[in-house]
Amino acid sequence: MHAQQEVLGGRYELRGVLGRGGMAEVRDAWDRQLGRPVAVKLLYPGASTQPDTRRRFATEARAAAVVNHPHVVAVHDTGVHEGRHYIVLERLPGQSLADVLARSGPLPADHVRAILRDVLSALQAAHSSGVLHRDIKPANILFTPFGGVKIADFGVAKSADTPQTLTNRVFGTMAYLPADRIAGRPATASDDLYALGVVGYEALTARRAYPQENLAALADAINAGRLPPLSALRPDVDPALVTTIERAMARDPRWRFATAQQMRASLDPPVARPQRTGVVLSAAAVVLAVVLVAALVLAL
Structure with a gap:
């Protein structure tokens, strides 16, 4: 039965x-x-x-x-x-980013950039609505059937109606919190961006930025902020993506991004300006023609 x-x-x-x-x-x-x-x-x-x-x-x-x-x-x-x-x-049929990294290892730079762009779009909307997620990590980033991602689990989110008794507690997963937040500073939008920087680091390397299991050792490692540079671990990744991730994870909060829009703007490499050689040559040809015509007129 x-x-x-x-x-x-x-x-x-x-x-x-x-x-x-x-x-x-x-x-x-x-x-x-x-x-x-x-x-x-x-x-x-x-x-x-x-x-x-x-x-x-x-x-x-x-x-x-x-x-x-x-x-x-x-x-x-x-x-x-x-x-x-x-x-x-x-209901999403795809896996989480944590699942994909465990199975497939480091992701291509363009894939990581696309993931960060999707999450930043969501965070920009959340922060504009007065909502802080406070638990951005690979397990909370889910893939859609079309290859994009969505953020899940607002279980420790902070919004305008969060009870005051819960407002000043340090929520989240410690490995994705900046040292000043662990020390008790009130949560800000920048903390979500810091966590996303850690996610980006892990997506490019398939290794935990801070793998310590002991909480005291983990807090010490985050406070020290000494990580192998992404440029050494992934020399194939363009400087714009590396700089964006490392700035988001900066130990000094003054160096971090203040808004999701700011972080999105720095993701892409600068676009090379098209060469204007043809235009310059054309202009020179016109000037030369005018000079020749003037010379012929004077000769007559």
């Missing part, structure tokens, strides 16, 4: 597990009403009883819904089923 299918809200038919985190699991599901695949993020029973966790979960849904951008995983619905809170999300 088949086990009875669990259905949330009389609509979302739960299937396999796509992933598990500290407070929730993500399930593959089917939307019976619209006849389409979806992903459902479902709080664990114990987490659903914790007020702070419920507030964070509600903030995640609202933050992602407010951004509403082609490079952000869409939120379709939210609800509560038998005491468990859930968010219904766009």
